[in-house]
Amino acid sequence: MVDRNVVRRGYDELATAYAADRVEDSRGRAVLDRFRESLPPDARVLDAGCGQGTPVLRALNDSGTAVGADISRTQLALAAENVPGAPLAQGDLVALPFRDGAFDAVTAYHSLIHVPEGRHQAVVDEFARVLGDGGRLLCSEGPEPWNGENPDWLDTGVEMQWHIAGAEATRRQLRNAGFVIERESTVDDSLADGEDARWTFFAARLTE
DSSP: OOOHHHHHHHHHHTHHHHHHHBOOSSHHHHHHHHHHHTSOTTOEEEEETOTTOTTHHHHHHHSSEEEEEESOHHHHHHHHHHSTTOOEEEOOGGGOSSOTTOEEEEEESSOGGGSOTTOHHHHHHHHHHHEEEEEEEEEEEOSSOEEEEEEEETTTTEEEEEEEOOHHHHHHHHHHTTEEEEEEEEEEEESBTTOEEEEEEEEEEEOO
16 A cells, blocks of 8 residues: 655655656657647646656646646755746645646656555546646556555665556546546656666546
């Protein structure tokens, strides 16, 4: 079972090490670029779980108005340095600190995987809530369900926890929230050096 406080403390404590290992050019970046190019030039986009702001929030901000949200205050401090001028908010994905219909699109790159078991549907419902009719979502999940923890992630002595719902469950959660899946792709994508994994990306639209 993922403890959100362990995740928050973990990303606070290993922020520098994670930033040093973060991979910015990967196959997942190509998925992001394709999604970004499909959005209107003035799209207001939320990067949910923005972390240090690179590469996702920075890329979104280059082509529109992007807002970052993360549970970790230290990660948000790095995001403020990496993406100057982008609005940032600290908050939990289960209860995003934004009004209904505030955004045209939401991205959630490798952030759903830290949500406690049984709360994934609530997060997807939150994505739908903050999107307007026809709003777009790009999110990633592991192809297969998995629970795990590492007491020494990235050789930092810091604990991290994950709950991966899997692609099948994510498809169901998206549809339950009113999304139509427009594109699905599974690719090898490096999150950090030495952390290669296989990810399923879902591009979906909220039905009007």
